[in-house]
Amino acid sequence: MSELVTPHVALGGIKTAYVMPNLLPPITSTEQAMSYKKDLQKLAPETEFLMTLYLHENMLEEIEVQENSSSAKVLRGVHEIRKASKAGVRGIKSYPRGVTTHSSTGIESYEPYYPVFKALEEEGMVLNLHGEVPSDDKENISVLNAEKHFLKHLRKLAADFPKLKIVLEHATTKEAVDCVKSLGDNVGCTITPHHLVLTIDAVPSQPFHFCKPIAKEPVDRRALLDVVASGHPRFFLGSDSAPHPIKSKVPKLPDTSVKSDSKYGDVEGDGPQPCAAGVYTSPVLLPLVAYILEKAGALDKLESFVSTNGRAFYGVPVEKNDRPVTLQRVKGKKVPAFYKGQQEGVDIVPFLAGEELGWEIVV
Amino acid sequence: MSELVTPHVALGGIKTAYVMPNLLPPITSTEQAMSYKKDLQKLAPETEFLMTLYLHENMLEEIEVQENSSSAKVLRGVHEIRKASKAGVRGIKSYPRGVTTHSSTGIESYEPYYPVFKALEEEGMVLNLHGEVPSDDKENISVLNAEKHFLKHLRKLAADFPKLKIVLEHATTKEAVDCVKSLGDNVGCTITPHHLVLTIDAVPSQPFHFCKPIAKEPVDRRALLDVVASGHPRFFLGSDSAPHPIKSKVPKLPDTSVKSDSKYGDVEGDGPQPCAAGVYTSPVLLPLVAYILEKAGALDKLESFVSTNGRAFYGVPVEKNDRPVTLQRVKGKKVPAFYKGQQEGVDIVPFLAGEELGWEIVV
Numbered sequence: 001m002s003e004l005v006t007p008h009v010a011l012g013g014i015k016t017a018y019v020m021p022n023l024l025p026p027i028t029s030t031e032q033a034m035s036y037k038k039d040l041q042k043l044a045p046e047t048e049f050l051m052t053l054y055l056h057e058n059m060l061e062e063i064e065v066q067e068n069s070s071s072a073k074v075l076r077g078v079h080e081i082r083k084a085s086k087a088g089v090r091g092i093k094s095y096p097r098g099v100t101t102h103s104s105t106g107i108e109s110y111e112p113y114y115p116v117f118k119a120l121e122e123e124g125m126v127l128n129l130h131g132e133v134p135s136d137d138k139e140n141i142s143v144l145n146a147e148k149h150f151l152k153h154l155r156k157l158a159a160d161f162p163k164l165k166i167v168l169e170h171a172t173t174k175e176a177v178d179c180v181k182s183l184g185d186n187v188g189c190t191i192t193p194h195h196l197v198l199t200i201d202a203v204p205s206q207p208f209h210f211c212k213p214i215a216k217e218p219v220d221r222r223a224l225l226d227v228v229a230s231g232h233p234r235f236f237l238g239s240d241s242a243p244h245p246i247k248s249k250v251p252k253l254p255d256t257s258v259k260s261d262s263k264y265g266d267v268e269g270d271g272p273q274p275c276a277a278g279v280y281t282s283p284v285l286l287p288l289v290a291y292i293l294e295k296a297g298a299l300d301k302l303e304s305f306v307s308t309n310g311r312a313f314y315g316v317p318v319e320k321n322d323r324p325v326t327l328q329r330v331k332g333k334k335v336p337a338f339y340k341g342q343q344e345g346v347d348i349v350p351f352l353a354g355e356e357l358g359w360e361i362v363v
Numbered sequence: 364m365s366e367l368v369t370p371h372v373a374l375g376g377i378k379t380a381y382v383m384p385n386l387l388p389p390i391t392s393t394e395q396a397m398s399y400k401k402d403l404q405k406l407a408p409e410t411e412f413l414m415t416l417y418l419h420e421n422m423l424e425e426i427e428v429q430e431n432s433s434s435a436k437v438l439r440g441v442h443e444i445r446k447a448s449k450a451g452v453r454g455i456k457s458y459p460r461g462v463t464t465h466s467s468t469g470i471e472s473y474e475p476y477y478p479v480f481k482a483l484e485e486e487g488m489v490l491n492l493h494g495e496v497p498s499d500d501k502e503n504i505s506v507l508n509a510e511k512h513f514l515k516h517l518r519k520l521a522a523d524f525p526k527l528k529i530v531l532e533h534a535t536t537k538e539a540v541d542c543v544k545s546l547g548d549n550v551g552c553t554i555t556p557h558h559l560v561l562t563i564d565a566v567p568s569q570p571f572h573f574c575k576p577i578a579k580e581p582v583d584r585r586a587l588l589d590v591v592a593s594g595h596p597r598f599f600l601g602s603d604s605a606p607h608p609i610k611s612k613v614p615k616l617p618d619t620s621v622k623s624d625s626k627y628g629d630v631e632g633d634g635p636q637p638c639a640a641g642v643y644t645s646p647v648l649l650p651l652v653a654y655i656l657e658k659a660g661a662l663d664k665l666e667s668f669v670s671t672n673g674r675a676f677y678g679v680p681v682e683k684n685d686r687p688v689t690l691q692r693v694k695g696k697k698v699p700a701f702y703k704g705q706q707e708g709v710d711i712v713p714f715l716a717g718e719e720l721g722w723e724i725v726v
Contacts, residue, residue: 004628011627135564137581143564144507144580201498201506203567204577205637208614210567217507218500250613251571254700256710264374264646265367269700271716274568283627337617337632347619353634 004341004348005243005282006043013286013306013325013361016048016316018128018238021093022102026054030084050316052128053084055094056105060112077116081123090314091126092116093169099132099146100212101242101277106130110153117157121164126314129154131168131176132213143214144200147172151179158183165313170195170240172213174223180234181227188313190238191224194279194351196292207249207275208349211242228305229298236310239285242278246338246347249275281351284335287359288352290327294359302327326362333360367704367711368606368645369406376649376669376688376724379411379679381491381601384456385465389417393447413679415491416447418457419468423475440479444486453677454489455479456532462495462509463575464605464640469493473516480520484527489677492517494531494539495576506577507563510535514542521546528676533558533603535576537586543597544590551676553601554587557642557714559655570612570638571712574605591668592661599673602648605641606711609701612638644714647698650722651715653690657722665690689725696723 009017019040021027027036033051040049059077081092094113095106107113120127131154132146141149154168168180168189180189198215209215227235251272260267281288289306293299311317335355339348372380382403384390390399396414403412422440444455457476458469470476483490494517495509504512517531531543531552543552561578572578590598614635623630644651652669656662674680698718702711 007627137562140580140582142562142580143567199500199505202637204506204573205570205640206614206635207568207570207638208635214567217503217505219503246616246619250616251569253609253613254710254712254716256609256701256703258703260703264370265702265704266646266699267701267703268697269717271698271700271718272569272571272712274565275570277568283629334631335634336629337634338619338630339628340619340621340623340630341628347617349617349635353617354632355634 001243001245001341001346002039002043004339004346006040006047008283008339009047010044011283012281013327014047014282015322015325016050016311018050018090018314019052021052021054022095022100024102026056026102026105027052028054028056028058029080030087030089033084033089034087050090050314051088053080053089053092054105055092055107055113055116057107059116075115077113078119081116081119081125085123085125089125091128091165091167092120093128093130095130096132096134096150098134100130103130110157114160117161117164121161124165124315126165126167127157127161128167128169129157130212131171143212144216147213148175151175154179154187155183158187162186167238167313169238170213171224172216173220177223177227177235181232185234188234188236188310190240190310191228191235192238192240192279193281193285193288193292196221196224196228196296197352207251208351208353209279210249210275210277211240211279212277225296225298228293228301229296231301231304233304233309234313235305236313237285237289237306238310239281240278241280241282241285243280243282243348244276244278245341245345246349247345249278249349251275279351280348283339284350284352284357286325286327286361287357290359291357327359328362329358330360331358332356364606364608364704364709365402365406367702367709369403369410371646371702372410373407374646375644376690377410377645378685378688379413379674381413381453381677382415384415384417385458385463387465389419389465389468390415391417391419391421392443393450393452396447396452397450413453413677414451416443416452416455417468418455418470418476418479420470422479438478440476441482444479444482444488448486448488452488454491454528454530455483456491456493458493459495459497459513461497463493466493473520477523480524480527484524487528487678489528489530490520490524491530491532492520493575494534506575507579510576511538514538517542517550518546521550525549530601530676532601533576534587535579536583540586540590540598544595548597551597551599551673553599553603553673554591555601555603555642556644556648556651556655559584559587559591559659560715570614571714571716572642573612573638573640574603574642575640588659588661591656591664592659594664594667596667596672597676598668599676600648600652600669601673602644603641604643604645604648606643606645607639607641608704608708609710609712610708612641612712614638642714643711646702647713647715647720649688649690649724650720653722654720690722691725692721693723694721695719
């Protein structure tokens with residue numbers, strides 16, 4: 001999978017990628033992050049990979065650290081952040097437990113991690129938040145309002161750590177946009193291309209449109225488009241591009257070649273498994289965003305949205321010898337139906353497969 | 364498909380089925396309804412089929428009707444209702460245009476049909492409503508609030524035709540339950556088994572849980588369960604059981620056996636098509652409802668919910684020689700993985716495939 005998708009970052013027009021840590025097992029140590037970075041760099045030498053750690057409950061364990069000839073007790077997370085910062089790791093991502101892909105080891109509340117956040121703040125690293133709370137039937141918390149319920153945590157974190165760079169990732173609601181706007185310059189917000197296209201209407205009928213957070217109502221999509229069109233400097237592209245093999249994006253189906261002995265046609269067996277959450281946009285990312293912004297009358301905000309706003313927030317300026325990316329109009333070119341991996345079962349359907357975007361990258 | 368599913372009605376414990384008219388082409392004439400009934404009766408002689416017509420825009424055409432030696436102009440719909448009533452057709456179903464399966468010929472507003480509804484009222488027939496308005500980005504109407512927006516139409520129809528029997532079909536929201544409760548004895552409401560089980564959380568990841576209206580929030584499911592548990596006489600089972608072949612319940616996938624010439628793995632072709640809306644429950648209907656009501660602590664409401672409430676509303680009493688249905692507990696019996704049709708491509712995955720319900724019908 002990595003062999004197929006890692007070169008797609010550059011193909012999509014992206015020089016610098018901020019790499020999420022929700023692998024199996026999650027990336028919780030500097031060593032893992034560096035080893036992962038090395039693997040990625042080998043597959044795509046032209047891409048700059050900024051690495052992150054996974055905010056994990058094991059970071060709350062006290063460990064004994066030897067320094068000079070004395071030893072001190074410290075939270076594993078604090079120790080790891082110091083180390084990670086030295087190694088160039090740029091941030092840490094928080095996944096609420098059970099909310100999205102590989103988040104079974106995610107966190108349940110934020111206060112216990114305050115020493116870790118303090119260390120992040122001191123090191124100038126970034127806290128990236130998957131901004132949803134877990135669903136809860138009794139509290140009427142569902143995938144529809146999980147982001148709105150999260151915003152109180154965002155407000156509190158922003159107030160408690162005014163110098164910590166915090167990013168609300170892949171915002172999907174008007175409330176999230178309004179909340180981020182109301183907060184200080186330390187809080188940024190990413191928006192995915194697919195949340196600028198989809199509303200909830202397009203999700204239940206199409207598992208390839210299923211991602212977390214799920215797309216919401218038209219008024220929410222409008223708020224996302226409006227804030228991008230406004231050029232607000234703290235809102236920038238975060239693709240959240242998630243490569244899942246086709247077989248995990250559709251329910252596993254029963255073998256219908258078996259015969260039924262029953263006059264009613266019934267055949268025993270397991271029911272269909274649920275599909276994985278995630279939308280894949282990497283290989284067409286810049287043409288896709290150009291297509292979206294042009295439709296929204298905001299093509300003039302393309303550069304700030306995909307590049308300069310995020311770079312400014314992260315403090316990762318364009319380098320002198322960075323080659324600029326140029327897009328040109330194109331007719332008849334369609335988003336591929338799928339991307340074929342070298343090995344069987346590693347095929348990925350991209351977002352808007354088969355559709356024309358009208359833009360391509362000049363190579 | 365009919366051969367496979369029609370006998371499933373009796374298998375699920377149901378004697379009397381109220382048959383929806385949204386076929387392709389839709390059932391808009393008495394002749395079609397009677398011919399369809401004959402086909403169904405042949406496939407399942409033990410089942411009683413109550414037929415309906417599809418409220419269609421062609422019912423607004425004026426036609427000339429010969430009566431004795433004079434001729435009169437009348438709406439096709441009014442004429443058809445008189446004829447249908449004589450033939451024993453029980454009701455007419457309204458589908459808002461484009462909202463659900465085969466509703467492209469559905470209606471856009473209700474007032475033009477008032478003469479048809481007047482005829483229905485006079486004939487003692489029933490108006491069955493798919494209670495959603497079409498989605499509209501500008502008005503922020505989506506699959507989430509389409510039912511709430513419909514309720515104003517329900518209130519108006521109930522007020523304008525106080526003697527017309529009206530059924531709000533497959534209600535999914537607390538607002539719909541509250542609305543029906545507040546209306547008069549002429550307004551009933553059906554609830555599906557799947558809407559008593561699912562919330563929106565279970566829908567985007569599983570196309571076999573996709574139906575229209577889509578399942579909503581926990582508070583909505585709670586309202587549905589509560590009104591069933593209360594034994595309210597105007598709320599009764601409507602399965603809305605929709606048999607779709609497996610291939611139309613999952614996105615059509617690209618042929619991944621083709622090779623890619625590109626180093627990026629891209630393969631041209633069409634994108635995945637959306638899935639059909641519908642959940643299939645017929646062959647396990649009564650065990651399924653028993654399972655749900657027992658979990659909700661409302662097993663004592665089973666008979667009223669699945670039988671007597673609906674029969675009383677429709678005026679279709681149990682007949683003297685009707686065999687009662689008995690359920691018994693069972694361990695280890697699972698809902699089939701699928702039902703296999705005689706012909707290829709006619710296989711259907713039922714709701715809760717592979718799961719134990721704990722109840723079976725005594726045969």
